[in-house]
Amino acid sequence: xYEHLETAANPAGLKRVAVDPVSRVEGHGKVTLLLDDQNxxxxxxxxxxxxxxxxxxxxxxxxxxxxxxxQRLCGICPVxxxxxxxxxxxxxxxxxxxxxxxxxxxxxxxxxxxxxxxSHALHFFYLSSPDLxxxxxxxxxxxxxxxxxxxxxxxxxxxxxxxxxGQEVIRMVSGKRVHGTGAIPGGMxxxxxxxxxxxxxxxxxxxxxxxxxxxxxxxxxxxANRPFNDQFATIRSNYLGLVNADGALELYHGGIRAKNxxxxxxxxxxxxxxxxxLIREEVRSWTYMKFPYLTALGKADGWYRVGxxxxxxxxxxxxxxxxxxxxxxFKQQLADPALVHSTLAFHWARMIELLHCAERIEQLLAxxxxxxxxxxxxxxxxxxxxxxxxxxxxxxxxHYQIDDNDIVTKANLIVSTTSNNTGMNESVRQVxxxxxxxxxxxxPLLNQLEVAIRAYDPCLSCxxxxxxxxxxxxxxxxxxxxxxxxxxxxxxxxxARGDAV
Amino acid sequence: xxxxxxxxxxxxxxxxxxxxxFLDIDERITALAxxxxxxxxxxxxxxxxxPCDIGLIEGGVCNSENVHVLRExxxxxxxxxxxxxxxxxxxxxxxxxxxxxxACLLEAYRDGIGVDNPQIPSxxxxxxxxxxxxxxxxxxxxDYFMPGCPPSADVFWTFLSALIEGREPSLPYELxxxx
Ligand code: SF4
Numbered sequence: 126x127y128e129h130l131e132t133a134a135n136p137a138g139l140k141r142v143a144v145d146p147v148s149r150v151e152g153h154g155k156v157t158l159l160l161d162d163q164n165x166x167x168x169x170x171x172x173x174x175x176x177x178x179x180x181x182x183x184x185x186x187x188x189x190x191x192x193x194x195x196q197r198l199c200g201i202c203p204v205x206x207x208x209x210x211x212x213x214x215x216x217x218x219x220x221x222x223x224x225x226x227x228x229x230x231x232x233x234x235x236x237x238x239x240x241x242x243x244s245h246a247l248h249f250f251y252l253s254s255p256d257l258x259x260x261x262x263x264x265x266x267x268x269x270x271x272x273x274x275x276x277x278x279x280x281x282x283x284x285x286x287x288x289x290x291g292q293e294v295i296r297m298v299s300g301k302r303v304h305g306t307g308a309i310p311g312g313m314x315x316x317x318x319x320x321x322x323x324x325x326x327x328x329x330x331x332x333x334x335x336x337x338x339x340x341x342x343x344x345x346x347x348x349a350n351r352p353f354n355d356q357f358a359t360i361r362s363n364y365l366g367l368v369n370a371d372g373a374l375e376l377y378h379g380g381i382r383a384k385n386x387x388x389x390x391x392x393x394x395x396x397x398x399x400x401x402x403l404i405r406e407e408v409r410s411w412t413y414m415k416f417p418y419l420t421a422l423g424k425a426d427g428w429y430r431v432g433x434x435x436x437x438x439x440x441x442x443x444x445x446x447x448x449x450x451x452x453x454x455f456k457q458q459l460a461d462p463a464l465v466h467s468t469l470a471f472h473w474a475r476m477i478e479l480l481h482c483a484e485r486i487e488q489l490l491a492x493x494x495x496x497x498x499x500x501x502x503x504x505x506x507x508x509x510x511x512x513x514x515x516x517x518x519x520x521x522x523x524h525y526q527i528d529d530n531d532i533v534t535k536a537n538l539i540v541s542t543t544s545n546n547t548g549m550n551e552s553v554r555q556v557x558x559x560x561x562x563x564x565x566x567x568x569p570l571l572n573q574l575e576v577a578i579r580a581y582d583p584c585l586s587c588x589x590x591x592x593x594x595x596x597x598x599x600x601x602x603x604x605x606x607x608x609x610x611x612x613x614x615x616x617x618x619x620x621a622r623g624d625a626v
Numbered sequence: 627x628x629x630x631x632x633x634x635x636x637x638x639x640x641x642x643x644x645x646x647x648f649l650d651i652d653e654r655i656t657a658l659a660x661x662x663x664x665x666x667x668x669x670x671x672x673x674x675x676x677p678c679d680i681g682l683i684e685g686g687v688c689n690s691e692n693v694h695v696l697r698e699x700x701x702x703x704x705x706x707x708x709x710x711x712x713x714x715x716x717x718x719x720x721x722x723x724x725x726x727x728x729a730c731l732l733e734a735y736r737d738g739i740g741v742d743n744p745q746i747p748s749x750x751x752x753x754x755x756x757x758x759x760x761x762x763x764x765x766x767x768x769d770y771f772m773p774g775c776p777p778s779a780d781v782f783w784t785f786l787s788a789l790i791e792g793r794e795p796s797l798p799y800e801l802x803x804x805x
């Protein structure tokens with residue numbers, strides 16, 4: 126693959142190119158390249174430049190604050206953090222997933238399907254659709270959801286309303302669209318009323334139809350430019366995620382399954398409470414994001430990808446009819462040979478999951494038990510809780526230890542984007558090596574680095590990438606630190622080549 | 627037609643929830659886009675904040691890059707708004723002010739569960755962390771504070787409508803909350 130481009134053998138004397146969109150925008154991440162005299166890429170790195178220190182500063186807090194504290198990690202998928210923490214604190218009060226009252230389990234799933242639906246709609250329609258509808262090298266002014274709404278009003282509005290529906294599901298269950306409170310230790314804090322259920326029922330038929338249309342759209346867009354879309358930023362990797370006991374796609378609760386790039390199952394239905402035996406995280410000096418890997422395979426071969434592509438690759442089937450049809454077609458068209466490795470296929474897999482969420486919401490709303498007020502179970506105290514969930518961007522691990530006074534003494538969080546760290550870096554290196562190396566800097570090329578990262582829907586630096594397109598300034602600096610070339614994308618969409626200094 | 631009002635937005639040390647809540651205006655985004663043009667924002671490709679009418683800042687200040695971006699916004703925006711708890715008082719990320727940055731770094735990169743190759747990332751590519759997370763008014767002058775974690779979509783809508791129409795914004799009691 127492209128590991129040889131992680132660190133240049135002899136960095137002295139190489140030109141540094143910084144694609145520094147994210148840190149200039151939000152302070153979260155950037156890409157740097159080192160080039161030799163022939164503009165051959167010798168090193169390419171995606172750096173995550175943000176650090177917040179959650180694992181330390183939540184120590185000393187009482188455990189029941191966790192679901193509302195840690196959801197502030199991310200305003201895009203707060204519900205996933207809320208629920209992963211909730212699953213962990215269930216264990217602290219002695220409740221395992223099977224002991225949770227049925228209605229509480231259903232309400233949490235409803236909340237989570239609403240979350241994944243809105244996040245997937247946000248990512249595809251608000252963020253990535255401009256690239257896919259207008260082309261990677263389209264005019265800058267076109268690359269925003271506002272332009273999609275202007276030029277493709279029907280598609281744009283469906284995207285806005287899909288996201289809105291997911292947010293409304295979240296509001297009905299947890300009281301607020303962003304950072305509500307739903308889960309408590311051992312259950313849920315409020316029953317869903319008949320009026321709230323009926324309010325959500327009104328539109329669900331339409332939502333399922335639009336989700337179906339979204340799958341058709343992404344399929345059309347992917348197929349319109351093959352084989353390019355199959356190859357772009359594509360890497361062969363291991364895949365990891367939760368699956369249901371029967372092998373079905375699972376977003377809320379299951380065992381861990383991993384497959385290697387050939388499609389061979391590495392392990393299956395692994396109890397996530399033993400994740401410490403499975404995964405270790407390596408620190409590297411040049412980024413705040415760690416590099417997780419499967420201990421059994423070692424650092425070099427044990428890295429894996431998570432998220433929609435991993436989940437759709439890993440599952441045996443999807444237990445809702447429309448999404449299953451879409452999955453079968455996806456595999457038939459793209460599998461190479463057993464699994465789909467195309468990085469841009471993340472988008473297609475994401476829309477299949479969006480459809481699955483819509484279908485599952487429809488099923489849950491039809492379930493009379495959903496309105497039950499039997500919502501909390503009690504058990505006896507334990508000192509350690511581990512909660513794992515499939516967040517929109519992939520498997521999310523929360524692990525807490527508490528003392529006699531119920532105070533948190535240790536915390537470990539492996540967020541989804543971290544698991545994709547090596548994958549994103551590999552994709553960046555692939556694009557740098559295959560599409561950039563040896564050429565002159567151009568804007569479309571820079572946007573291609575962003576397109577590769579954006580396919581993963583990354584979530585810490587994410588937030589930045591996640592909500593959109595990044596302003597760009599690329600500088601070519603020679604070994605003495607002088608800027609020899611500068612490319613700037615202006616607000617009017619024009620590109621200018623700055624004078625060499 | 628009068629020129630469009632220019633709005634820039636950014637997220638410093640925040641969670642993006644305030645931006646999400648802004649997007650929760652849903653379909654009203656089309657109506658907004660008729661009178662407003664987005665300058666630098668995660669929603670556009672604009673790289674540096676140009677002269678703007680309104681700047682919305684989410685998040686507090688936790689590293690040198692945040693300071694830089696915040697000053698750029700202040701310089702360019704006629705009206706600067708602290709959006710949400712993090713911008714107003716540091717919010718949840720400011721919980722780290724009770725411990726040292728060093729302790730946070732050691733926990734994540736040396737003493738954490740399952741950590742390999744322990745070391746504190748130190749590359750020159752990484753911006754300098756500040757020892758505390760600061761509210762934005764400690765660094766620049768702020769014109770308005772929009773409370774909430776996050777402020778609701780209706781707060782954004784009410785507030786921006788007033789500013790766009792040239793009225794002094796005021797929030798009805800039901801919309802104000804400090805969560
Ligand atoms: S105020 Fe709340 S919603 Fe806004 S950035 Fe801070 S934590 Fe997120």
